[in-house]
Amino acid sequence: MTDFKDNPHYELFLKQQANQLKVGQTTHNQRVKKLNALRRAIEITYRDQIIEAMRKDLGKPKVETELTEVYPIIGDIKHAVKYLHRWMRKQKVKTPLSMLGASSYFIHESKGVCLIISPWNFPFNLTFGPLVSAIAAGNTVIIKPSEMTPNASALMAKIVREVFSEDEVALVEGEVEVSTQLLKLPFNHIFFTGSPNVGKIVMNAASKNLTSITLELGGKSPVIIDETANIDAAAKKIMWGKFLNTGQICVAPDYVLVDESIKQQFVNACKKWLSYYYRDRPKTSKSYGRIVTQKHFERLKSHIENAKDLSATIIVGGISDAKDKYIEPTLISDLKDEATILQEEIFGPILPILTYSKLDEAINYINTKERPLALYIYSKSKSNTNAIITNTRAGGTCINNNIIHYANHHLPFGGVNNSGIGKSHGFFGFEAFSNKRAVVKQHTIGASEFMFPPYGRVKEKIARLTIKWF
Numbered sequence: 001m002t003d004f005k006d007n008p009h010y011e012l013f014l015k016q017q018a019n020q021l022k023v024g025q026t027t028h029n030q031r032v033k034k035l036n037a038l039r040r041a042i043e044i045t046y047r048d049q050i051i052e053a054m055r056k057d058l059g060k061p062k063v064e065t066e067l068t069e070v071y072p073i074i075g076d077i078k079h080a081v082k083y084l085h086r087w088m089r090k091q092k093v094k095t096p097l098s099m100l101g102a103s104s105y106f107i108h109e110s111k112g113v114c115l116i117i118s119p120w121n122f123p124f125n126l127t128f129g130p131l132v133s134a135i136a137a138g139n140t141v142i143i144k145p146s147e148m149t150p151n152a153s154a155l156m157a158k159i160v161r162e163v164f165s166e167d168e169v170a171l172v173e174g175e176v177e178v179s180t181q182l183l184k185l186p187f188n189h190i191f192f193t194g195s196p197n198v199g200k201i202v203m204n205a206a207s208k209n210l211t212s213i214t215l216e217l218g219g220k221s222p223v224i225i226d227e228t229a230n231i232d233a234a235a236k237k238i239m240w241g242k243f244l245n246t247g248q249i250c251v252a253p254d255y256v257l258v259d260e261s262i263k264q265q266f267v268n269a270c271k272k273w274l275s276y277y278y279r280d281r282p283k284t285s286k287s288y289g290r291i292v293t294q295k296h297f298e299r300l301k302s303h304i305e306n307a308k309d310l311s312a313t314i315i316v317g318g319i320s321d322a323k324d325k326y327i328e329p330t331l332i333s334d335l336k337d338e339a340t341i342l343q344e345e346i347f348g349p350i351l352p353i354l355t356y357s358k359l360d361e362a363i364n365y366i367n368t369k370e371r372p373l374a375l376y377i378y379s380k381s382k383s384n385t386n387a388i389i390t391n392t393r394a395g396g397t398c399i400n401n402n403i404i405h406y407a408n409h410h411l412p413f414g415g416v417n418n419s420g421i422g423k424s425h426g427f428f429g430f431e432a433f434s435n436k437r438a439v440v441k442q443h444t445i446g447a448s449e450f451m452f453p454p455y456g457r458v459k460e461k462i463a464r465l466t467i468k469w470f
Ligand code: NAD
Pocket: 117, 118, 119, 120, 121, 122, 126, 144, 145, 146, 147, 175, 176, 179, 180, 193, 194, 195, 196, 198, 199, 201, 216, 217, 218, 219, 249, 250, 251, 345, 347, 373, 414, 415, 420
């Protein structure tokens, strides 16, 4: 057996391991109490500090922080509190006739000691969201938030210390090395949100202990706008969805594929909505944020330079200011296939606009790439919409909108293959942090006992009849 003695986080892990069954045995009411304590901390005690931390880390406007950090967590908690009783109930299932004399059910039991690793783009939402599911399912949790948003991480550490005891929920701050050490420990579940590349590292580490995983990853989420779409409404929603959080969203539209016959109208509508949203001055607008770090700024700037070098057309924007980590909302067209912006997830305020002449071309283009986290369709045509959905694979889809599928707690959220493994939100998050334990209870002599050895001709006959009839 592996010796974890020298691991700097082993002592904390052992504390939680010693406590995990007790936490797993908590009642519905006890879990609701914990969730409500977290809710009070976020909604009341620390709300202003959350807004301030987001302003410092990401230049995030107050309204955006309220809507994309505070509200989703409160929504997660309210939803869990409302349905937890149902989720925790034992689920009776049928028992086949061949098992006569027995009854069957399954329960959702806690997995045990869980690790949550979260990214920087919505630090509160993407740390406390999974935490709500983990608590609802009765687990103990160690959290490792991103080092890129230090104000958010320090505040989350304070909230966790205040609301929970360390043997139940603990938060460890630090750089990649902290993640690396934590990932060596034999957790019962790891819930990771971040990039596909680091997702592979997490999956590899989890395999050493055969730890189950949920990977909420990213990638390139396409938008198709067909010739029947309401162009103005599409532009209005895409300009919001793309430039919210300065494009640093896993489900942000990554690139647009628009029918060539309506491209110009679409571009005009995009310009109109951009100028309305940011009053023609995004740099001084209170509604527009900044890039998280200098390194991320340089990456995005180099995408623009690369596109320019390849003679692409900058329709809008392209201007940046390194000191301020500012990149103007940018629309680019006439891109060559080899442009880096078409190869990597953009994760910033740059939108490539590509065209197609037949819908199949757009579908084939998407299918040459990794399976996306989200695929958006703007169309009034049922047959086009069906053709797109049935001929592609994606984690989620909005028809005539973008991003909002994330906000419905009744839907599973997550990717497929390169964009993720497993689902989160609402019941699906509770499920991710639970083990489905199957239970069969024998009430009377079981039919199977007639088939115990020694075997003879009669039992052979019964076996044949069982295969045929039961
Ligand atoms: P990231 O993968 O770089 O980092 C995520 C977390 O992993 C951080 O806590 C970081 O400290 C840790 N980490 C980084 N390198 C590591 C390593 N080598 N070993 C172990 N841990 C490591 O991602 P990010 O830059 O924070 O976030 C952006 C990515 O996350 C994008 O790809 C985006 O699409 C994705 N994302 C997905 C979702 C979703 O719900 N599917 C949500 C937000 C972001």
